[in-house]
Amino acid sequence: MLQRNVINGIKMLGSVEFEGSTYYLDVNDNIYLYDKPNSRLALVKDTVLINKILDMLEAKPIDIVFGG
Amino acid sequence: MAPRKYKKYNFNSEYKAHGYPESVWPLLNDYFSRDAAEFDLTDKEIKTKLDTMFMNLETIEIDDQPDSSNNALYKPNEKKIILNFAGMSQRNESYVAHLCTMFHEFGHVDENFAAPTPNSFMHIGANGRFKGVAFNEIHKEMRAARLTMNMRLSADMGPGADPKCMMRHVGYNDLMFIGTMMHTALGVSEREFLSAAEKGPEYFRETMSKKFSDPKTFDDFMATITFASDSIHAIKYKEGTLSTTDYRNIANLTATIYGECLSVMDARISSELQRSEADPKTFSEKTRYELERLAINYKHGITKNTPFSLEQLNELPEVSTTNQKVLAFEIAVTNRRKLGKKEYESLVEELSIEDVNIDETLNRYGLTLPSIADKPDVDTSEYKKDFLEEDYGTDYWDNKDCIESIKAMETDEQIRHTGVKVLQFRPKSNTAMDKLNALNTLDEVASYDSQLSSQDFIEVDVKTKNESPEL
Known part of the structure; x- marks a missing residue:
C-alpha cells in the first residue's frame, strides 16, 4: 500500500512491505529501509533488492553494473 | 580424500516457475550448494544470487559506454547485457587485451547470472561439451585467490562504492583471474601455490619470496598484483604509480594469463598456451582463432555450426572507432585467412578502415598474409582429428555419418572453423564441385583441394547460399 510520507526530511513516494521489513521509495528512485532502533533511514545498496522493491512498486528497474 | 560435505540447496520450484528445463535443475542446485560452501555465503546471499539469475536476459551486446571503464552493464528494461569496453578503447589496448577483457566482463555476467544464457560457463559445463570442467576449475581458481589475497x-x-551498484568492485571473476596470474607469475604449479596459501599468509610469503633473489622484489610483485587486482577491469595505468613499461607488462601478462583462464573452457587453448611464452604476440593462429571463435560465440549466442556472415560482421557495433575497426578487421582476417593481400585490401575498403595499415596490423600479432596455396597451420590432420574424434570417436574414418557430415561441410574450412563460419569456399566450376562431392575420404579431399588455386574458388554465404561478388 503506497503512502506519501516525509521521513527524516526525505519526501517518500511510497512504501512497501517485503520479508518483514518496510522499504520506502523517494522521488529519485532511492530505496530506504527504516531502521527502527535508531529511528533512521538506511539507503539500500543491494541493486537486486532495489529492483525487487521497484518491481513491487511497479516502477522501472535500474541498470546494474557487473564488475567495473 | 572423502568428498566435502555441504548444505544442499533445492530451488526446483523456482526453476520450474521461471521455465528452466528440468534437466538442468540438479546442476543449478549443485552450483548454488557449492557456491555457498566454497565461499561461506549466507542463505540471504545465496537467495540474492538466485534472484539475480532470474533476471530477464535476452541479448548480450558489445559497445562503448560513455565512460572510461570496462564492465558488464545489465539493462533490465531492455533485457540485455552490454559488455562495455570504453576503457580499452580509450587506452588503445591490444586486440588480445580486448578479447581477454571481453571474457573477463562476461565472467562477471556469469558470476551474477549463474546460468541464464546458452554460452555461460555453467551451461558449457552442463551441456557436456566441456564435461563440467569449467565449473570446477573456476571455483578452484577462486579458492586459490581467496586464500592468497585474503579477500x-x-x-x-x-555494497560497493556506488550506492546503486552493489555488484561493482571485486567479484569471483577477478579473484579467479588473480589466482591464475599469481601462480603463473611466481612460476609455481597451482597445487604448490594453493598448498602454500592454505598454510597462511606468513607461510605463503616466506615460501614464495624464495622465488625471488631479493625479498623486496617479491614485495613489489605483491604490490603489483594488488594493484592489478584493484584495477583488473580497466588494466589501467595509474599516473605516477607504475611506469609505462610496468603497465605494458601487466597488460600483457593480464592478456596472457586470462587466455589461460580460458583453458577451463577449452582444453585445446590450454595446451596451445603452454607452448607459448608470456607474450600475446606469440599466440599461434590457432589460439587466436579459438579466442575469436569463443568471443563471437559469446557475443551472438552462436552455437556450434551456426553460420556467421560478413553482413553480420559489418553490423558489429565495434565497427565504430578506429581501434574497433581493427578488431573487426582482425576477426575478418582470421575467418577469411585464405584470401590474398588484394582480398584483404578489399575487405579493408569494405569495412571503411582507411586509417589502418594492414601490414602493421598483421605484424603486430605476428601474422603474415597467407596465400591460398599455403595450408594454414591449424588446418592439419591432427587438428581436424581432434574435432572428428570428439564428434565421432576414434574410428571416425570408418564412420559413414562422419564422411557424410564432412561432405556436407563441403570444404576443410568448415571443419577447421566448427563453431563459426563466415563464408564458405567452394570450387567455381561445377565439375570440380561434383568431383569434390564424389570423394570419400578426408585424404582424397585434401589431395584434390591442394591441386586447386585461389582462382578456382568462389565464396558462398553458407546461410543465404549467395555467392560473394568478385573481390
Whole structure:
C-alpha cells in the first residue's frame, strides 16, 4: 500500500512491505529501509533488492553494473 | 580424500516457475550448494544470487559506454547485457587485451547470472561439451585467490562504492583471474601455490619470496598484483604509480594469463598456451582463432555450426572507432585467412578502415598474409582429428555419418572453423564441385583441394547460399 510520507526530511513516494521489513521509495528512485532502533533511514545498496522493491512498486528497474 | 560435505540447496520450484528445463535443475542446485560452501555465503546471499539469475536476459551486446571503464552493464528494461569496453578503447589496448577483457566482463555476467544464457560457463559445463570442467576449475581458481589475497569472495554481494551498484568492485571473476596470474607469475604449479596459501599468509610469503633473489622484489610483485587486482577491469595505468613499461607488462601478462583462464573452457587453448611464452604476440593462429571463435560465440549466442556472415560482421557495433575497426578487421582476417593481400585490401575498403595499415596490423600479432596455396597451420590432420574424434570417436574414418557430415561441410574450412563460419569456399566450376562431392575420404579431399588455386574458388554465404561478388 503506497503512502506519501516525509521521513527524516526525505519526501517518500511510497512504501512497501517485503520479508518483514518496510522499504520506502523517494522521488529519485532511492530505496530506504527504516531502521527502527535508531529511528533512521538506511539507503539500500543491494541493486537486486532495489529492483525487487521497484518491481513491487511497479516502477522501472535500474541498470546494474557487473564488475567495473 | 572423502568428498566435502555441504548444505544442499533445492530451488526446483523456482526453476520450474521461471521455465528452466528440468534437466538442468540438479546442476543449478549443485552450483548454488557449492557456491555457498566454497565461499561461506549466507542463505540471504545465496537467495540474492538466485534472484539475480532470474533476471530477464535476452541479448548480450558489445559497445562503448560513455565512460572510461570496462564492465558488464545489465539493462533490465531492455533485457540485455552490454559488455562495455570504453576503457580499452580509450587506452588503445591490444586486440588480445580486448578479447581477454571481453571474457573477463562476461565472467562477471556469469558470476551474477549463474546460468541464464546458452554460452555461460555453467551451461558449457552442463551441456557436456566441456564435461563440467569449467565449473570446477573456476571455483578452484577462486579458492586459490581467496586464500592468497585474503579477500572477501562474496564482495559482489556487498555494497560497493556506488550506492546503486552493489555488484561493482571485486567479484569471483577477478579473484579467479588473480589466482591464475599469481601462480603463473611466481612460476609455481597451482597445487604448490594453493598448498602454500592454505598454510597462511606468513607461510605463503616466506615460501614464495624464495622465488625471488631479493625479498623486496617479491614485495613489489605483491604490490603489483594488488594493484592489478584493484584495477583488473580497466588494466589501467595509474599516473605516477607504475611506469609505462610496468603497465605494458601487466597488460600483457593480464592478456596472457586470462587466455589461460580460458583453458577451463577449452582444453585445446590450454595446451596451445603452454607452448607459448608470456607474450600475446606469440599466440599461434590457432589460439587466436579459438579466442575469436569463443568471443563471437559469446557475443551472438552462436552455437556450434551456426553460420556467421560478413553482413553480420559489418553490423558489429565495434565497427565504430578506429581501434574497433581493427578488431573487426582482425576477426575478418582470421575467418577469411585464405584470401590474398588484394582480398584483404578489399575487405579493408569494405569495412571503411582507411586509417589502418594492414601490414602493421598483421605484424603486430605476428601474422603474415597467407596465400591460398599455403595450408594454414591449424588446418592439419591432427587438428581436424581432434574435432572428428570428439564428434565421432576414434574410428571416425570408418564412420559413414562422419564422411557424410564432412561432405556436407563441403570444404576443410568448415571443419577447421566448427563453431563459426563466415563464408564458405567452394570450387567455381561445377565439375570440380561434383568431383569434390564424389570423394570419400578426408585424404582424397585434401589431395584434390591442394591441386586447386585461389582462382578456382568462389565464396558462398553458407546461410543465404549467395555467392560473394568478385573481390
